[in-house]
Amino acid sequence: MSASRILIRSRADFKAHRAASCASSEALRALSSYTASTSASQASDSTGLSDANSPDSKPTNFCSAVNDALHIALEQNPRALCFGEDVGFGGVFRCTVGLFDRFGRDRVFNTPLSEQGIVGFGIGAAAMGATPVAEIQFADYIFPAFDQIVNEAAKYRYRSGGDFSCGGLTVRAPYGAVGHGGHYHSQSPEAFFTHVPGIKVVVPSGPKEAKGLLLASIADPDPVVFFEAKMLYRTVVEDVPTGSYTIPLGQARIARSGGDMTLVGWGQQVAVLERAAAMVHEEDGIECEIIDLRTLLPWDRDTVEASVSKTGRLLVSHEAPVTSGFGAEIVAAISRRCFLRLEAPPVRVCGYDTPFPLVFEPLYVPSAQRVADAIRDSCRF
Missing domain, CATH: 3.40.50.920 (Rossmann fold)
Structure with missing residues (x-):
């Protein structure tokens, strides 16, 4: 069932949902002027992220660590976008709470219920110089977008001889057992994507890992599929640095x-x-x-x-x-x-x-x- 049927419980929620949904079409029109307005110094550094670990930390659960990473990425990189089904008012797992209010509908917006369209839009946005973070509501629903990920995103730089790239694309997807999800909400499809040269596949194990690895994924020059264990969202709490930091990809x-x-x-x-x-x-x-x-x-x-x-x-x-x-x-x-x-x-x-x-x-x-x-x-x- 769509999260829009689950989460819209009041007229206020509906109005917020409808307003955020209008943003996807506006974002398409805004993207060209949005990237063009970026300064030359920003163009030379598409990440805007610091590798320095903050000396301050606080107890944080997995969901809040993901949310914090998204806030940092959008704050420090004006070309970053965040979108997906119901993302505009927090998403079904509430990982994107507060982003729409803080960064506006041109950068945080709902999409139609079309995973192929979500990833396809992300590929186009990345090719135009944006840094899109696309959310697939459940990893089980990533299969309609499989062709876009493995045949387009993964091969875009290779087939153009390096002239074009959609390396700024990150695809987030909650995966795994949740206690009552069954065969359409509890699958772990990571192995499908490890067979594909041209993308990276990242799976954090806790809040500190989630924040650092997500920021590293958003900053990475290759497309990244980022799987988040939804059972961990609110069951694990640990001290997480409050500032911006990255954990190198490819290191166990x-x-x-x-x-x-x-x-x-x-x-x-x-x-x-x-x-x-x-x-x-x-x-x-x-x-x-x-x-x-x-x-x-x-x-x-x-x-x-x-x-x-x-x-x-x-x-x-x-x-x-x-x-x-x-x-x-x-x-x-x-x-x-x-x-x-x-x-x-x-x-x-x-x-x-x-x-x-x-x-x-x-x-x-x-x-x-x-x-x-x-x-x-x-x-x-």
């Missing part, structure tokens, strides 16, 4: 050090790996090293290889189905690089090869217990 993070087994995950699954690692440490004395991959395309092979060379064991976990999931790519690459140093066959703990169920979601999603059992089996091999 060691979330926990250990010498017995390497666990690799991304997004929401990193927390599951941390719980599993705590279980086997307390009950079996097994020390696991956890790697938060952060970026799937390109992924940090060197960090994973160094860890597996130390531990001799590898487990990869993700919510997407096991067959052709991105875990298979990691296992294949590390098996080749670390073959003579492996103490046990690499393991994948993933979703099952079935449509995402509703009432059986707890059985489908890889749990800490499933991961812990796989760790013990590997260590006994």
Whole structure:
């Protein structure tokens, strides 16, 4: 169901929704004059972002971290745009709250319910020099835009010999289990996009990661598909720097050090790996090293290889189905690089090869217990 049917509860909400919806057509007319008015100094630096970490921080949840990053991006880069279904009054998950009021309808606006149109507009805006941040309401609905992303955005610079680019495009999409989403609101489609040269795929695991990686994605010269675990939006709070900062794309993070087994995950699954690692440490004395991959395309092979060379064991976990999931790519690459140093066959703990169920979601999603059992089996091999 469209968020517009869910969220419009009052006449005031309806008026705000209608006013914001008119902005998409106005933005098309405004875009040429908007980019032309940008100064030469701004044109030489399309990001407007600082890499300096702020010494100040405050407790922030995942949703607010995304919102903060969008505020910073639009404030510091006058060519940045934010648009999508219901974005004008906060979006179904409220990640864009306050943007319309602060930056106006020329820069923050609702779109028709057309994912192909949303991404197509973003490609055109980026090609004209804007820095568009397009929101797909649920990652499950990104498939109508698949052709635009893989055949247009990913190939735009290559097919023009570098004469044209839509590298300023970032596509945000909430993904993964939410507790009651079923097969149309809980999918994890990241592996589809890791097969496509020309784009980057980013999946943060917490609020601090979300803010820094989103700002880095918006600043990146390549199109980025940015997946946000919607279960994390309000379930995780951590200290997040209040200022502008970026986390480099393509660099993994060691979330926990250990010498017995390497666990690799991304997004929401990193927390599951941390719980599993705590279980086997307390009950079996097994020390696991956890790697938060952060970026799937390109992924940090060197960090994973160094860890597996130390531990001799590898487990990869993700919510997407096991067959052709991105875990298979990691296992294949590390098996080749670390073959003579492996103490046990690499393991994948993933979703099952079935449509995402509703009432059986707890059985489908890889749990800490499933991961812990796989760790013990590997260590006994």
